[in-house]
Amino acid sequence: MKQLLNNRHPYMFIAPAVILLTLFSVIPIIVALVISFTDMNLKGLANWSAISFIGLENYKELFSDATFIKSVFNTFFYVIIGVPLVIIASLSIALLLNYGTSWIFNTFRAVYYMPSITNIIAVAVIWGYLYNTEYGLFNYLLSLLTVDNIPWLEEPTIAKISLIILAVWKGIGINMIIFLAALQGIPKSYYEAAEMDGASRLQVLFHITLPLLRYATFFVTVTTLIGWMQFFEEPFVMTDGGPLDGTISIALFIYQEGFRYSEFGYAAAGSFILFAMIIIVTVFQFKLQKKDTDL
């Protein structure tokens, strides 16, 4: 009887979401994969008979496209520096916020969530001001310390770091509330027991809290990585990929090819290279996690 139930029920639970995802995500992705082997552009969109299959031509061209190569490099730069920063920052803030339950902490939860609900134009205007080389607040503060003006958005490497700071600032909110929710899942009795045993605060953190946050941390790491591999909004509103293509990311490159220039085939090919890279990184994380749980 139970066997029978278990056969039917899981499918009933997952069916609505999976059917919708298949229809509006999986099938379109397959269509996009097919498009990536064609020379489809606006003309082809209007008249499908004008599309021709060109095999791996788009992919070959991408690997000799200097802008694309640069965007791959930049994307890795963003991911390698940004992802650990976001995770550490949001976890630390969540731990601090979990410290108390008074109204002060309630208020701060809302405050730290604010960046993720602030209108992107307001973000661009204010950060544009903070980063302004001549009039910006950052350089003004630095000038008080007699430090020379820093070209926050005008030198390729510094501009990348500036965008990372902005994105970390913006990305903390959502991960913070996920960590906060996860922290509630840790039974208080664990802490009490540890305290009785005379464990130090750091020992509790490393031996109780962090291990029990394993599933949440794994989720945050995977989704943050996927999100940062598709780094888009910050360069889009702040620099449009400049200076000298110094901040262009793969997702921005795809957007420009696909929507600004209507080279759909080429853009689709670019996104499948990105897709492949994300899969490799994600599978690697799953492998690590499996090993972790075995231990």
Place this chain on the structure above:
Amino acid sequence: MMLLIVVLSAVLVGCSGGDSESSGDNNEVTVWAMGEEGKLLKDFSKGFEENSDYTVDVQAIPWDQAHDKLLTAVASGNGPDVVQLGTTWVPEFAEAGALKDLSEYTEDYDSFAKENFFDGAVESMEYDDQVVGIPWYLDTRVLFYRTDLLEEVGYDEAPKTWDELKDAAGQLADRGDGMYGLDIDRNDQITPFIFAWQNGYEAKLENNELNFDTPEFKEAIEYYTSYFEEGISQTQQGKDITQAFADGSKPMFFSGPWMVNIINDQAPDIEGKWATAVMPKKESNTSSMGGSVLSVFESADNPEGGMEFISYMTETETQLDWAETSNTLPSRTEAWEDPMLKEDEMFATFGKQMEDAKPGLQTEQFERIAQELLGSIERITQGGADLDKELESFNEEAKSLLEK
């Protein structure tokens, strides 16, 4: 709570099932117009409804997403009857065959005749000998300058030539730290071409000649980049131009008609201290021609109604009303004879400038080519690349884009 949502949702599912495709009512003309214009057009089109058997359904579309929206319309054939297109988009959508060729109807509708419009606007109506759009309103770039500051460096009138412009701007930039002479928007795609046209550059697209290797073109880019190299124009992202114009740190810049209102609204303090003038001249004082055309979609349900509507919108009288409503520049030359435009000093400058104004190169690759050029210029002014070499590789790149 969850249960409540489920019940509520179930009810809503029931309700929304009744929506159906819009009916093929052939007395209705559907129009897609962009942003602010779209909103204004809704009321404005009542004038058309009164004078014809048609009703008009205007859908306003935000500028930033208009391109996406048009793509889906092209892909599905679910477009409107009439669409507003920025002039730079015309070649792209015409090449895709998304726009109806109106050339055989020019006899039926007087206001479609090419003679009605400025030369520069006529160029943007045509694609491959087809008439794919009728100019609705125009814009062009002119020189905005601070009369008081120019006077201080000995210019009672706006600079009239390249040399005068450079001289005046140079003097203004020497006023001190943080002071500039002329602001050039480095992200603007058309500005390098404006300089090039002024220097006698011309592309011959009918022969597939871009002519980026001509001395005229190279000289113009040298002139453009010299402003940055000599510190007359600001290389970094500085203040917002309206503010810099108001505080005098950037006393000259090129821009379009929309800027008049912005300055009036945002910098009322400098009223009477600034003016507009036609472009300074080298071989010519050519400027760019922009604006929007109205086109009939190839997949329109009601092309006749669409043409009827476009015809109404491009009549001289309607054009004058629309100019008043929306603060845009009419495309009909005849409208410019009207005292309303002739006697307004700001409008008059634009009217004069439009007699010598050109749209961007009429190829669907123009945006891309222009973006490549901006990239090259950035490498020259900021990356310190060699101008000759950069232009050479840009020329190669542009040629290969054109062959696509």
Place this chain on the structure above:
Amino acid sequence: MATATKRSKAEKSLVILLLIIGGVLVSLPFLWMISSSFKPENEVLAIPPTIIPDNPTIENYINLFTSMNFTVYLRNTIIIVLFSFLGLLFNAMAGYGLAKYEFKGRERIFYLVLATMMIPGQVTMIPVYLILNSMGLTNTMTGIILPGLAVAFSIFLFRQFMITIPDDLIEAARLDGAGEFYIFFRLIIPIAKPIFAVQGILTFIAGWNSFLWPLIIANDESLYTLSVGLSLLQGQYANNFALQMAGAAFMVVPIIIIFAFFQKYIVEGFTMSGIK
């Protein structure tokens, strides 16, 4: 709370001080957004930016409400939000199914769900549109709602949290003769309250701000949402920043209310004894 009393006052003050410094840093743009909505246009881009308007005005708000077809946009937005909560339920069910049942193809389906997060949305936009078009759903509310119902991020998040729920609890309920859906609604949802609260916030924000699909699918402004209406206020060249900030400030108010409402569940936690 037994531990709290043992912590020194000084330590708590330090934590609060740290939070305040960080709080100012993170909230500046937000405060600027609110204050700019009360500024006249010539003050918005002033350098340096002002947090307190020099010449406060409510003209932007008057402008905002008179220039928009407000009631229609609000109605559409609310419909979308309500349906997105139906989507939330689907996602929770899928997350539960993937976390707590053994069945054939489970891994594969899970990876497939994850894979849908890995392609930039821009690439699939046109195919999705064509699918909806072939189903005859363009220019309908259904067409706007459907593509956004199932969210891989959400399914994944539910799965990660529900996996930590002890199997014994579910087994015990089954032995008591509870049906599978009864277990899900009566046992699992209460336990997973914190994560439902997080998802509630995220779902509300996504629905409330929904922009692209209403715009792409609608061939009629009667299907536009508030976000689309606001973006119509932008010109091709000129941006009216003060008006946009008024729009943004208006849009964010309900989000803050929802956040305040849900956030207490995030930290409320659950106690094992409360379940039985």
